[in-house]
Amino acid sequence: MSNTAEPVASTPVETPRPKNASSMTAREMMVALWQFVRPYKKTLIAAGIALVFTAGITLSIGQGVRLLVDNGLTGDSSAALAHAVLVLMLLAVLMALGTYARHYLVSWLGERVVADLRKAVFDHIVTLHPSYFETNRSGEIMSRLTTDTTLLQHIIGTSFSMALRSSLMFVGALVLLLFTNLKLSLMVLVGVPLVLLPIVLYGRRVRKLSKASQDSIADVGSYAGEIIQHIKTVQSYTREHDEQQAFGREVEAAFDVAKRRVRQRSLLVAVVIMLMFGAVGCLLWVGGNDMIAGHMSSGDLAAFVFYAFMMGSAVATISEVYGELQRATGATERLMDLLNVEAEIPVSSGTAESGQPASDANGARGQVAFEAVEFSYPSRPDQPAVRKLSLDVAAGRSLALVGPSGAGKSTLLELLQRFYDPLGGRITLDGVDIREMDTGTLRRQIAVVPQQPALFTADVWYNIRYGRPDASDAEVIAAAKAAHAHEFIEQLPDGYNSHLGEQGTRLSGGQKQRIAIARAILKDPKILLLDEATSALDAESEYHVQQALEALMQGRTTIIIAHRLATILHADNIAVLDQGQVVAQGRHAELIEISPLYKRLAELQFQSSELQRPVVE
Structure with a gap:
């Protein structure tokens, strides 16, 4: 639902894309997320330095392997063997330190960015026009705040780092391959497009299925949330079995979508691995023959195989992470759609x-x-x-x-x-x-006392203070007394510290109304709106509520x-x-x-x- 009145704000309202649309590319996703990463550029640069350092050390191990084979394993000098082993150990220590720094910084950045994104989405949600929540289910909105942001946390904190590291490893290994053996390197260059082709072909399909999977998960959450909210009605009409079956259908529908997505991703990874290791096998055969013919040393072959293996692992990792990035584009798109919804009534400037x-x-x-x-x-x-x-x-x-x-x-x-x-x-x-x-x-x-007062899952202090958070304990108690609520509050297990349960389920209808009236009294408004405030109460509760209202209306x-x-x-x-x-x-x-x-x-x-x-x- 959207207001058809003339817009008050000058900014045009952006209409969210349909739920089944998926038009965001990986580049657009990065541009959208950059606004949340930008405040932490120093951390990002430090993580990048650690990433390059770790990749360089890992690639250097190939040269250590060449030294170990040529001067240690196939040589006759114990000192040379010890030297080669020490070089490998030093490289391993440096790689461990670099990996620690990279993992910590990238993980910290992922957690920080997702925390900021969650806050930004929630801060925007609470300013939206009430009509937005009449046409969008709360369960789906919660799914965007939780499931989608959790997925992005994994992507930013883990998968994206792996993709960058694998890309650096791929480029570095390819360069070192060219220096090690030109003929074998040309064979690798011919084979690389064959490996990358499935990634391009399956990428779009995986992205669509990932978006559909996120939407189906949101549907499951929305359905479950609605049933739990109305559990008394469900049980009163003995519809437990029907709801179990209906929820099962929702879960199975989500599973079917997820199954198709997993199948495509698994097929993508399997094809890439098969092609990559098939290419490595061919390289071993050609390189082995060159070594037997004396055209290259055993150390060069070992280094070449190491770099070829690094390239294969990098491509396999990229293909797997690519599927995760496709899921991330769907999650980012859903979150950006929510952030792009314009409030139809201007938001409070916060001057008071x-x-x-x-x-x-x-x-x-x-x-x-x-x-x-x-x-x-x-x-x-x-x-x-x-x-x-x-x-x-x-x-x-x-x-x-x-x-x-x-x-x-x-x-x-x-x-x-x-x-x-x-x-x-x-x-x-x-x-x-x-x-x-x-x-x-x-x-x-303005203060409103509705027929069904909104109480929060917190204690009595919080619920009454909601109208004026800076009120003292004495002012809260005075408001409760004026609302004829102090007596029953004192009889609660922990008095004013008693938690009221979800939506105040631990209180009767009349008690809820008096808590709401105490909140309105504490707010001390100039205008009071009473919407059927006593219509659902028994005679005794109505009497107490009516007495409280008369005091409030003065x-x-x-x-x-x-x-x-x-x-x-x-x-x-x-x-x-x-x-x-x-x-x-x-x-x-x-x-x-x-x-x-x-x-x-x-x-x-x-x-x-x-x-x-x-x-x-």
């Missing part, structure tokens, strides 16, 4: 500190006005949710919104919080169009959505909405007389004798 009370942010009074507001959800552009709606809420007063489902009540709250921008008209706060305000400044002046501009009319009888003004329009306004007794819709709603909830009863409750 998070958690700063709204009253201190800019001295707002809290007067809200909807002026001829028009709005349609992007997914339903032909069905207006709000039509030329005008409403005023004076500072410190309360407005109740009533009407049938789909009348536009919740839409007004979302527009006021600027999760969407109106297509026509405007919404003002103290006379200022909210589109001209910083979103952070606007939202810091001196604050309050907009209430309620289907239960008994909860809004004290509202300063009641607006009756139908099909996105205000059809009537007034107090309860007035609306009974002038609004057939309100009277019908009231008749469904009150006894006929109560309809005429004066509002004194």
Whole structure:
């Protein structure tokens, strides 16, 4: 879903590529990742030096092998043998030191880059428009944050280093081969294209299958996450067996894609190894005959075989790593697609500190006005949710919104919080169009108590402080007391240190609501939005929550959505909405007389004798 309103930001919105598209090349992947590697250029240079040093030492071992064969094994001098062995041992020590430095630096760089990438993706996710999460599953987004970044961590920290090392080894061995024996080297040069051809042919196929494999893994994670989130519903309807079978089908589908990918990679590696060692066998046959004929020494042949083997190993490693790099392009593409999604509502500039009370942010009074507001959800552009709606809420007063489902009540709250921008008209706060305000400044002046409060997997302190992280313990406790929550919090196993479980599963509905109210009280907003805050509670819980809400509403501009009319009888003004329009306004007794819709709603909830009863409750 994307907002169809005129874009506020000047930067054009980039539409993400379809999930099954795979157009990023290895070069584009490196360009995309370079922005995260660039801050650590010194580490990269040090790793490169260690890499070149290690490759040079490894190639030098070939000369040590030549000395060992010519002057040691086939010679008659014990001193020459000792000298050759010492040279090999020294080269081995230097190679070990270089390998340690290379492995540590490259692995550190991989971990650091992936950590920065994860933070960048998450920092961007939390700024995206809510509609993005309505059209993209949370499980798939989590897969990009975890599975894809873990794959990149392996690529940057291991595979990429192996590819560079193997490339250097290939070039170095080829140069030394030319100096060792020109005829055999020409044979190698003819054979190299035959070995590289399968890599080029299979590379594109492996890349497509790798992207499909990452997407299928994300599907599995999304499905499992949804079932776990709704586990009580699954068990209540005894659908465990059906979900097991459905999940099994998802897993098998992912396995089938992975199997095709593994088959192609395995075939690629097998063909390269067969061709490479076949070529080495031919070189041994030709070189052995030259040695027998006296055209080259046994040491030269040994060195040549060593370099040819190094070339073969390098090509085999490159072919294997190439498949990993193809997977990395798919993972990088998915992450870059996520990073390239533009926020449709400008992100807060962060001029005010998070958690700063709204009253201190800019001295707002809290007067809200909807002026001829028009709005349609992007997914339903032909069905207006709000039509030329005008409403005023004076500072410190309360407005109740009533009407049938789909009348536009919740839409007004979302527009006021600027999760969407109106297509026509405007919404003002103290006379200022909210589109001209910083979103952070606007939202810091608003607190919401929804029907299903959002609690985090943390302790009571954290959940109440979420509205104002810098609040003291005494302020948190005072807010809990004002919300009628202190008593039950004290009875929890660890009091305020008690963890509430995922989404507050360890609390009842009424307790969750009171925690949410305590959070709103602590935030000390100028504007309070109550969205069916008591509709799902039992009588006793509703009583405590209603008492807490009355305390919270004192001196604050309050907009209430309620289907239960008994909860809004004290509202300063009641607006009756139908099909996105205000059809009537007034107090309860007035609306009974002038609004057939309100009277019908009231008749469904009150006894006929109560309809005429004066509002004194």
